[in-house]
Amino acid sequence: MEKKTQMKAVGFFEGFPITNEVSFIDKDKPIPIPAGQDILVQVKAVSVNPVDIKLRQTTKKQTTLTVLGFDGVGEVVAVGKDVKKFSIGDRVYYAGTTKRAGSNQEFQLVHEAIAALAPSNLNDEEAASLPLTSLTAYELLVEKFGLIPKKQANQGKTILVVNGAGGVGSILTQLAAWAGLTVYATASPRNFDRLKRNGVTYPLDYHKNLKQSLAELAVQQVDYVAVLFDISSYFATVAEVIKPFGHIGTIVGVEEPLDISLLKNKSVSFDWEYMFAKTDYQDRIETQGQTLALIAQLVEAGEIVATVGKAYSNGINAANLKKATADVETVHMNGKVVVSGPFNGESN
Numbered sequence: 001m002e003k004k005t006q007m008k009a010v011g012f013f014e015g016f017p018i019t020n021e022v023s024f025i026d027k028d029k030p031i032p033i034p035a036g037q038d039i040l041v042q043v044k045a046v047s048v049n050p051v052d053i054k055l056r057q058t059t060k061k062q063t064t065l066t067v068l069g070f071d072g073v074g075e076v077v078a079v080g081k082d083v084k085k086f087s088i089g090d091r092v093y094y095a096g097t098t099k100r101a102g103s104n105q106e107f108q109l110v111h112e113a114i115a116a117l118a119p120s121n122l123n124d125e126e127a128a129s130l131p132l133t134s135l136t137a138y139e140l141l142v143e144k145f146g147l148i149p150k151k152q153a154n155q156g157k158t159i160l161v162v163n164g165a166g167g168v169g170s171i172l173t174q175l176a177a178w179a180g181l182t183v184y185a186t187a188s189p190r191n192f193d194r195l196k197r198n199g200v201t202y203p204l205d206y207h208k209n210l211k212q213s214l215a216e217l218a219v220q221q222v223d224y225v226a227v228l229f230d231i232s233s234y235f236a237t238v239a240e241v242i243k244p245f246g247h248i249g250t251i252v253g254v255e256e257p258l259d260i261s262l263l264k265n266k267s268v269s270f271d272w273e274y275m276f277a278k279t280d281y282q283d284r285i286e287t288q289g290q291t292l293a294l295i296a297q298l299v300e301a302g303e304i305v306a307t308v309g310k311a312y313s314n315g316i317n318a319a320n321l322k323k324a325t326a327d328v329e330t331v332h333m334n335g336k337v338v339v340s341g342p343f344n345g346e347s348n
Contacts, residue, residue, distance in 0.1 A: 007031045008343035009105035010318050011067040015059035018326050023056070024318040026345030027065055031107045033078070038109045039086050040078040041094075045128035045340035046103045046316060047071040048324045049167065050252075051276070055098070056325075070096050070276075071336075072103030072110070073118050073127040085112045085289070093118040093292060095131035097279035104321060106343040113285045116292035119299040125313065126306035129336035130171065133307065134295045135288055136251055136275045137172035141179065144271035145224050145247045149294070151303070152180035158219070160241065161185040162210075163228040164195050164203070165334045168251060170307040172226060173199045178303050184214065184222065191334055197305075210237050222246070232256055242268050249273055309335030317345030 009029045016023045034040040052068045059066055073093040076086050086092060094115035096102050101109075118127040141147045147154050159176050163169050164185025176183050177199025185195050186206040195203040204213045214220070221243040227234050227250040238248055239262040248263070249271035260270055278285050298304040310327055312320040316339050324337045 007106035011065040014061040015056045026318045026347045028347045034080040036080045037082045038080045041074040042077045043074040045124035047128045047336045047338045048328045067101040069102030069104035091118045093127045114288045119296040125338045125340045129308045133168045133171045140273040155180040158182045158222040159224040160222045161226045165191040174304045307335040311338045315341040315344035
């Protein structure tokens with residue numbers, strides 16, 4: 001039997017609006033060969049993140065196909081000669097890197113250090129919902145805020161999460177509750193039950209004045225604030241409600257400068273979290289595989305649940321990735337949008 005040398009991929013040559021016919025196209029590509037510490041993963045499920053949208057929209061016209069996808073789960077089908085963590089047949093999950101072709105292709109090269117065995121009690125769609133958001137949440141809570149990553153080890157501390165029902169919020173609130181914090185989080189009232197399932201003790205209506213909503217709960221200040229949205233319109237308020245020596249963190253870029261002098265007299269730390277900084281600069285990349293291994297343990301122990309908000313299960317192809325991306329572009333999705341199944345698009 002002749003060995004397969006070509007694979008299907010979904011990508012684009014220019015960053016068109018998602019409604020454009022060629023915003024995503026199905027193409028054939030050569031199957032890459034792993035070397036060194038790379039594993040070759042046959043991709044089974046992916047999810048769409050805001051970073052996919054930003055990178056697509058800012059891509060200028062080019063001659064090579066851009067393949068995005070920053071969540072993946074699949075089976076290891078080949079390994080480089082220096083791989084030690086994984087064997088052929090292992091089921092892994094990972095968030096990848098912006099420096100290489102992503103998971104929106106049938107076979108993907110992934111450095112073994114940034115992957116982990118996928119949670120054994122989750123299906124492919126559920127596992128694909130976790131890597132990028134759980135890494136973002138963990139790095140913000142533990143590496144930036146300095147929380148102790150153990151069950152109930154941070155009792156007595158409080159955190160306010162703005163946009164608690166989104167992709168990162170859905171996992172960050174669970175991790176914070178597991179770690180022992182009392183969690184306050186904003187969302188639309190229709191999502192309050194979801195917040196409570198994800199570890200939030202006190203849901204807050206994002207339509208209402210944030211400071212007043214906290215005051216109604218007899219809360220004047222909190223130890224930590226995670227703003228998982230454009231922080232610009234919230235910055236003055238969170239500067240008021242943060243405790244002295246507290247931490248404010250965000251994951252979304254801003255269009256206008258922030259007046260961080262508002263934080264000076266309380267000696268408050270301001271933290272940016274960008275999950276790809278480690279792989280962009282080759283800095284402690286092994287910690288991402290280690291974090292995903294911990295997340296898998298927590299999932300298998302029932303401490304954390306997957307965060308799938310919507311799934312397209314009939315194949316990974318341009319049509320389904322357009323639909324999934326359009327969902328994420330609305331900015332009102334709860335949890336993650338996942339695409340799974342065989343790569344079954346008609347290649348151009």
